[in-house]
Amino acid sequence: MTLFDPEPPPVPTPTVRVRMTVAYDGRGYHGFAAQAGVKTVGGTLTTSLERVLRHPVAITCAGRTDAGVHAWGQVVSFDAAADRFDPDAVQRSLNTLLAPAVVVRDVEEAPEGFDARRSARSRVYRYMVVNRPVPDPFLAATAWWVADPLDRRAMALGCDPLIGEHDFTSFCRIPKGEQVPSMVRRVIDAGWCDVGEGVLRFEIEASAFCHQMVRSLVGMLVEVGSGRRRAGELAGVLRARRRAAAGAPLAPPHGLCLWEVRY
Amino acid sequence: MTLFDPEPPPVPTPTVRVRMTVAYDGRGYHGFAAQAGVKTVGGTLTTSLERVLRHPVAITCAGRTDAGVHAWGQVVSFDAAADRFDPDAVQRSLNTLLAPAVVVRDVEEAPEGFDARRSARSRVYRYMVVNRPVPDPFLAATAWWVADPLDRRAMALGCDPLIGEHDFTSFCRIPKGEQVPSMVRRVIDAGWCDVGEGVLRFEIEASAFCHQMVRSLVGMLVEVGSGRRRAGELAGVLRARRRAAAGAPLAPPHGLCLWEVRY
Numbered sequence: 001m002t003l004f005d006p007e008p009p010p011v012p013t014p015t016v017r018v019r020m021t022v023a024y025d026g027r028g029y030h031g032f033a034a035q036a037g038v039k040t041v042g043g044t045l046t047t048s049l050e051r052v053l054r055h056p057v058a059i060t061c062a063g064r065t066d067a068g069v070h071a072w073g074q075v076v077s078f079d080a081a082a083d084r085f086d087p088d089a090v091q092r093s094l095n096t097l098l099a100p101a102v103v104v105r106d107v108e109e110a111p112e113g114f115d116a117r118r119s120a121r122s123r124v125y126r127y128m129v130v131n132r133p134v135p136d137p138f139l140a141a142t143a144w145w146v147a148d149p150l151d152r153r154a155m156a157l158g159c160d161p162l163i164g165e166h167d168f169t170s171f172c173r174i175p176k177g178e179q180v181p182s183m184v185r186r187v188i189d190a191g192w193c194d195v196g197e198g199v200l201r202f203e204i205e206a207s208a209f210c211h212q213m214v215r216s217l218v219g220m221l222v223e224v225g226s227g228r229r230r231a232g233e234l235a236g237v238l239r240a241r242r243r244a245a246a247g248a249p250l251a252p253p254h255g256l257c258l259w260e261v262r263y
Numbered sequence: 264m265t266l267f268d269p270e271p272p273p274v275p276t277p278t279v280r281v282r283m284t285v286a287y288d289g290r291g292y293h294g295f296a297a298q299a300g301v302k303t304v305g306g307t308l309t310t311s312l313e314r315v316l317r318h319p320v321a322i323t324c325a326g327r328t329d330a331g332v333h334a335w336g337q338v339v340s341f342d343a344a345a346d347r348f349d350p351d352a353v354q355r356s357l358n359t360l361l362a363p364a365v366v367v368r369d370v371e372e373a374p375e376g377f378d379a380r381r382s383a384r385s386r387v388y389r390y391m392v393v394n395r396p397v398p399d400p401f402l403a404a405t406a407w408w409v410a411d412p413l414d415r416r417a418m419a420l421g422c423d424p425l426i427g428e429h430d431f432t433s434f435c436r437i438p439k440g441e442q443v444p445s446m447v448r449r450v451i452d453a454g455w456c457d458v459g460e461g462v463l464r465f466e467i468e469a470s471a472f473c474h475q476m477v478r479s480l481v482g483m484l485v486e487v488g489s490g491r492r493r494a495g496e497l498a499g500v501l502r503a504r505r506r507a508a509a510g511a512p513l514a515p516p517h518g519l520c521l522w523e524v525r526y
Contacts, residue, residue: 025400070401091397100403134354137288138333140363142401 011055015079018087019110024102026070027141027254033064041065041102045076045094052093055081062116062261063123066212068253070142073105073124073260077116085109116261122188124205124260127218127251132198143199144218144255150225152194157231158224159190161238162204162217169241171217172210183210183241190217203259218251274318278342281350282373287365289333290404290517296327304328304365308339308357315356318344325379325524326386329475331516333405336368336387336523340379348372379524385451387468387523390481390514395461406462407481407518413488415457420494421487422453424501425467425480432504434480435473446473446504453480466522481514 024041034043042059049057062075080090087107094104113119128143130136135145169183186207193201202218220237223229229248237245287304297306305322312320325338343353350370357367376382391406393399398408432446449470456464465481483500486492492511500508 023400025403072401095397099398100400100408103398103400105397134358134368135362135366137286137363137366138335138405140288141404145363 011057011079012081012083014082016082016085017110017112017114018078018080018085018090019106019108019114019116020076020078020104021106022074022076022102023072023105024070024074025100025141026065026068028101029067031065031067031069032061032071032074041071041074044098044102048094048097049078049090051097052090053080053084060116062120063209063258065256065258066253069256069258070254071258074258075116075120075261075263077110077114077119119263120208120261122205122207122262123209123258124203124262125209125214126257126259127202127204127214127255128257129200129202129218129222129255130198131200139199141254142257144222144252146222146226148226150200150222151227152192152200152225154227154231155192155200155221155225158221158234159192161235162187162190166238167241168210168213168238170237170243170245171213171220172243173212173216174243175211185210185213192221205262212250214256215251215253216246216248218255220246220248222251223248274320274342275344275346277345279345279348280373280375280377281341281343281348281353282369282371282377282379283339283341283367284369285337285339285365286335286368287333287337288363288404289328289331291364292330294328294330294332295324295334295337304334304337307361307365311357311360312341312353314360315353316343316347323379325383326472326521328519328521329516332519332521333517334521337521338379338383338524338526340373340377340382382526383471383524385468385470385525386472386521387466387525388472388477389520389522390465390467390477390518391520392463392465392481392485392518393461394463402462404517405520407485407515409485409489411489413463413485414490415455415463415488417490417494418455418463418484418488421484421497422455424498425450425453429501430504431473431476431501433500433506433508434476434483435506436475436479437506438474448473448476455484468525475513477519478514478516479509479511481518483509483511485514486511 029041030038032041034040046057046059057078059076059078091104091107130139130143130145131150165186167184172183188205190204195201224231292304293301295304297303309322320341322339322341354367354370393402393406393408394413428449430447435446451468453467458464487494
């Protein structure tokens with residue numbers, strides 16, 4: 001039983017709504033969303049859940065991370081048959097099947113109607129940059145190595161215009177062949193933290209994110225830090241509402257992590 | 264040109280003695296020491312050095328790490344032809360060839376007679392344990408996951424008998440088919456540090472180490488932490504000078520890191 005069966009049999013009733021927190025190393029996965037023929041986090045989770053629960057499962061996630069992007073606090077919801085549901089046993093069985101690349105940090109019963117995506121108030125993403133002359137083998141999987149010295153003050157200034165409600169078209173990949181959706185998002189907080197030893201961490205909380213928005217913003221902010229762009233340009237780029245206005249390289253996926261989802 | 268050529272042509276004279284600090288992610292390497300037919304850190308480094316310097320190179324390392332063991336501060340020495348030697352250029356070229364799995368952190372001219380192995384006063388190894396009920400995808404490459412709660416106080420007590428000069432036969436793999444060498448080593452310091460969020464770090468400094476000594480000690484100390492052995496047993500195990508006396512499982516290689524070499 002997979003997500004791609006044309007008519008999945010229904011989950012045996014009565015059901016419970018389940019909320020699960022999942023961490024994963026995104027390398028080796030073609031993102032979260034299940035796709036036929038490729039290994040995805042969502043596809044792998046669904047297969048394992050169906051094996052453990054012995055009935056079809058349809059999962060919803062809070063944030064559809066792209067290929068190579070990590071998560072520490074991805075949240076997933078689904079329905080399980082109530083008569084055989086034991087949260088601890090499900091967590092243990094899933095971790096036996098999936099760890100260490102994918103780890104289930106928590107499984108609990110959620111209130112009826114809880115939906116990992118629609119119930120979320122906001123998402124927090126983190127992006128790690130290692131700013132040292134030489135790379136680091138132990139951060140290679142989770143941080144973007146930038147050798148040129150970055151001006152932390154300029155990068156901090158560049159965050160200010162992002163806070164608040166804006167149209168982020170300049171920083172988003174527009175889905176092809178569809179009616180163009182709204183790119184208006186509310187950024188609650190955005191800033192850089194100097195973790196020490198040349199490691200810089202960008203953290204951004206928003207109501208929701210457009211596709212490639214964080215990597216696009218980090219690409220631009222690193223241009224600002226390296227002196228190739230000025231922090232003052234960000235407000236203008238936002239106002240332009242054209243992808244070409246940013247013109248900065250997309251930061252690589254492996255530095256990005258869906259850190260937390262707030263409800 | 265590799266280490267295995269029967270008669271390597273000499274390094275063009277005059278030469279300079281070079282000291283290099285190297286970090287590596289040990290996964291994917293069959294240890295440091297060059298061996299025919301398998302990928303090793305030393306073999307890979309030698310091949311790259313010979314490509315960059317354009318003459319044969321014979322390297323000496325401070326600590327021959329085992330398969331899967333990492334290093335942050337491995338030190339390597341070798342001779343280079345003096346007329347074309349530029350430390351910064353060598354570092355840049357090697358990192359272009361080798362990073363991010365192997366990273367050259369520093370290259371410098373050393374005094375004549377400097378030998379990475381024989382000149383070393385002591386080596387410092389670190390071993391990381393993640394002691395949480397569920398594993399962590401981002402520490403899976405560098406730490407041993409131990410789910411059962413560990414008694415940190417007992418593990419600290421277990422370190423005391425290790426300090427000083429002892430025969431470590433009970434904690435070492437004896438080389439086969441050779442005259443048994445002395446297993447007497449001087450441990451300068453050994454202890455656990457609680458890094459937070461369930462991460463425990465064992466650090467040990469000694470004049471030198473026998474084969475598998477740190478992993479064997481950590482295996483025993485984790486047995487003590489889990490309550491299966493008592494801290495008081497360590498002194499007796501040391502005195503027994505028999506491998507079977509320890510009887511604890513060897514800690515896995517991926518938690519171990521050659522942290523620093525002191526001269």
